[in-house]
Amino acid sequence: MNSVPEPAKVKKINLLDFDRKGLAAFFVGLGEKPFRATQLLKWIYQEGVTDFDLMTNLSKPLRSYLAENCCLETPEIVVEQLASDGVYKWVLQTHCGNRVETVFIPEEGRGTLCVSSQIGCALACTFCSTAQQGFNRNLDTSEIIGQVYVAQNRLGKDAKVTNVVMMGMGEPLLNFDNVVAAMNLMMDDFAYGLSKRRVTISTSGVVPAMYRLTEVCDVSLAVSLHAVRDELRDELVPINKKYPLKELMEACRENAKLAPRRTVTFEYVMLDGVNDSLEDAHGLVELLKTVPAKINLIPFNPFPNSSYRCSSKNRIHQFKTLLNDAGIVTTVRKTRGEDIDAACGQLVGQVKDKSRRHLKLKLAGAENVA
Ligand code: SAH
Numbered sequence: 001m002n003s004v005p006e007p008a009k010v011k012k013i014n015l016l017d018f019d020r021k022g023l024a025a026f027f028v029g030l031g032e033k034p035f036r037a038t039q040l041l042k043w044i045y046q047e048g049v050t051d052f053d054l055m056t057n058l059s060k061p062l063r064s065y066l067a068e069n070c071c072l073e074t075p076e077i078v079v080e081q082l083a084s085d086g087v088y089k090w091v092l093q094t095h096c097g098n099r100v101e102t103v104f105i106p107e108e109g110r111g112t113l114c115v116s117s118q119i120g121c122a123l124a125c126t127f128c129s130t131a132q133q134g135f136n137r138n139l140d141t142s143e144i145i146g147q148v149y150v151a152q153n154r155l156g157k158d159a160k161v162t163n164v165v166m167m168g169m170g171e172p173l174l175n176f177d178n179v180v181a182a183m184n185l186m187m188d189d190f191a192y193g194l195s196k197r198r199v200t201i202s203t204s205g206v207v208p209a210m211y212r213l214t215e216v217c218d219v220s221l222a223v224s225l226h227a228v229r230d231e232l233r234d235e236l237v238p239i240n241k242k243y244p245l246k247e248l249m250e251a252c253r254e255n256a257k258l259a260p261r262r263t264v265t266f267e268y269v270m271l272d273g274v275n276d277s278l279e280d281a282h283g284l285v286e287l288l289k290t291v292p293a294k295i296n297l298i299p300f301n302p303f304p305n306s307s308y309r310c311s312s313k314n315r316i317h318q319f320k321t322l323l324n325d326a327g328i329v330t331t332v333r334k335t336r337g338e339d340i341d342a343a344c345g346q347l348v349g350q351v352k353d354k355s356r357r358h359l360k361l362k363l364a365g366a367e368n369v370a
Contacts, residue, residue: 010069012069012070012071013026013069013070013071014070014071014072014073014140014142015040015044015066015070015071015072016044016072016073016074016141016142016145016146016149017140017141017142017181018037018141018181019141019181019182019184019185019188020037020038020041020184020185020188020190020191021037021184022181023036023037023040023041024036024037030062030065032062036058036062038190039055039057039058040055040058041185041188041190041191042190043055044072044191045149045185045190045191045192046190046191048153050072052064052066052067052070053067073095073142073146074142074143074146074147074149074150075092075093075094075095075100075143075146075147075150076092076093076150077090077091077092077093077150077154078091078092078093078099079091080154081340081342082340083336083337083338083339083340083342084339085336085337086106087103087104087105087106087336087337087340087342088103088104088151088154088155088337088342089101089102089103089104089337089340089341089342090102090103090104090150090151090154091349091350092143092146092147092150094119094139094143096119096136096137097352098119098120098136098137098349098350098351098352099349099350099351100116100119100139100143100147100168100169100347100349101116101168101169101342101347101348101349102114102115102116102147102150102151102168103168103337103342103347104151104155104159104161105336105337106159110162110163111155111159111160111161111162111163112161112162112163112164112165113147113148113151113161113163113164113165114165114167114168114347115144115147115148115164115165115166115167115168115182116139116144116147116168116169116170116347116349117138117139117144117166117168117169117170117171117172117175117178117179118135118136118137118138118139118169118170118171118172118174118175119135119136119137119138119139119169119170119349119351120133120134120135120136120169120170120349120351120353120355121133121135121169121170121171122135122171122174122355123171123174123204123237123238123239124238125204125224125226125236125237125238126235126236126238126308127226127236127269127271127300127306127308127345128345129303129304129306129345129346129347129348130169130170130345130347130348132303132305132348133169133348133349133351133353134351134353134354134355135351135353135354135355136351136352136353136354137354138170138174138175138178139170139175139178140178141178141181141182141185144178144179144182145181145182145185145186145191147168148161148164148186148192161192162194162198163194163198163199163200164183164186164194164198164199164200165200165202165222166179166183166199166200166201166202167200167202167222167344168347169347169348169349171203171204171206172201172202172203173201173203173206173209173210173213174206174209176209176212176213179201180213180216180217183199183201183217183219184217186199187199187219196218196219196220197220198220199219199220200219200220200221200222200265201213201219201220201221201222202222202223202224202267203221203222203223203224204223204224204237204239205223205224205237205239205240205243205248205251206239206243207243207247207248207251210251210252210254210255211251211254213255214251214254214255214258218258218259220265221252221255221264221265222264222265222266222267222296223248223252223264223265223266223267224237224267224269225266225267225268225284226267226268226269226271226275227240227275227280228245228275228280228283228284228286228287229245229283230244230245232274232275233245236271236274236275245287249287249290249291252264252291252293253290253291256291256292261292262292263292263293263294263329264291264292264293264294265293265294265295265296266284266288266293266294266295266296267296267298267333268284268295268296268297268298269298269299269300269344269345270297270298270299270300270310270311270315270316270319271300271308271309271310271311272300272308272309272310272311272312272315273309274308276311276315276316276319278318278319278322280319281318281319281322281323282322284323284328285322285323285326285328288328293328294328294329294330294331295323295328295329295330295331296330296331296332296333297316297319297320297330297331297332297333298332298333298344299311299316299332299333299335300345301335301338301343301344301345301346303341303345303346303348316332320332
């Protein structure tokens with residue numbers, strides 16, 4: 001029998017790529033009422049129903065239209081690791097053959113999911129292992145909210161995602177629209193309904209995007225500061241060359257104006273002999289004088305070929321005490337999931353690097369050795 005050529009398949013629309021506003025526009029485009037969006041969100045995110053046919057408050061013709069033309073696709077868990085302290089790390093396969101990582105951190109009374117925003121990272125912070133992977137592409141909204149979806153599904157009744165931190169792989173503010181849509185879904189009462197205090201975006205300091213964020217999406221802000229002098233920050237967080245400390249602080253002040261009692265969290269990785277002198281701590285107090293701030297000190301987590309060491313326990317304690325005594329609420333981030341490389345800065349996934357960073361680093365390494 002001669003084989004009949006298959007009709008070209010039209011790519012289905014992934015409805016997980018839309019937040020409520022996007023979905024409403026999609027339904028209006030179909031001649032439907034905008035409230036179909038809230039009905040659909042409830043089925044997906046609250047009832048866990050992904051078969052359009054079971055969505056009984058949608059008309060039959062609409063259900064069959066959706067089944068034919070749309071899909072609800074998330075990345076898939078391909079590796080699961082459980083650390084001795086209860087932290088889960090999931091490696092997720094994306095549709096383009098790359099892999100990203102998501103981490104679940106259970107704590108007394110809450111469960112925090114650390115979500116990735118990009119495949120790899122285009123920035124080159126010298127102390128971060130994701131940076132060494134290079135960059136492939138931005139994650140779609142469905143791949144970002146999909147991390148919450150698959151994590152909650154996998155955890156089932158055992159645990160609940162109560163908090164999300166955009167602190168996985170990538171710089172979230174360089175994937176602005178998709179990250180904002182995903183965070184809207186996290187906070188939407190018809191989807192996950194998390195309060196804005198429980199959704200945090202962490203940025204290395206993409207200043208123009210910080211202003212845009214302040215305008216469109218009211219989530220908690222964390223800033224990866226890591227140095228109090230431009231000269232050192234240029235080296236550790238190279239995007240500082242583009243947006244130096246003065247501009248960064250101004251953007252933080254603007255964000256803090258959003259709500260009374262609002263604070264910005266400043267992350268500060270503790271690198272032995274690099275940024276951990278008591279002079280640095282005094283500099284931090286001075287720098288944060290005009291911003292309502294909290295500080296989160298992060299003990300450096302080593303990774304293969306990193307040239308930094310973590311500050312001593314003693315130094316971290318001194319640093320913290322000095323800051324607290326100056327009136328800035330300062331905590332030391334507990335290192336979790338260390339035995340499965342799930343701690344801050346250790347997420348690497350599997351990135352088909354398009355930025356050639358990998359190559360550049362290798363060459364630089366070869367030069368250093370030579
Ligand atoms: N790109 C965003 C999101 C990453 S969040 C940002 O820079 O904020 C991850 C946090 O862990 C950031 O504060 C980052 O600077 C920090 N980090 C990266 N590598 C680390 C390491 N090896 N040890 C400890 N913290 C690290």
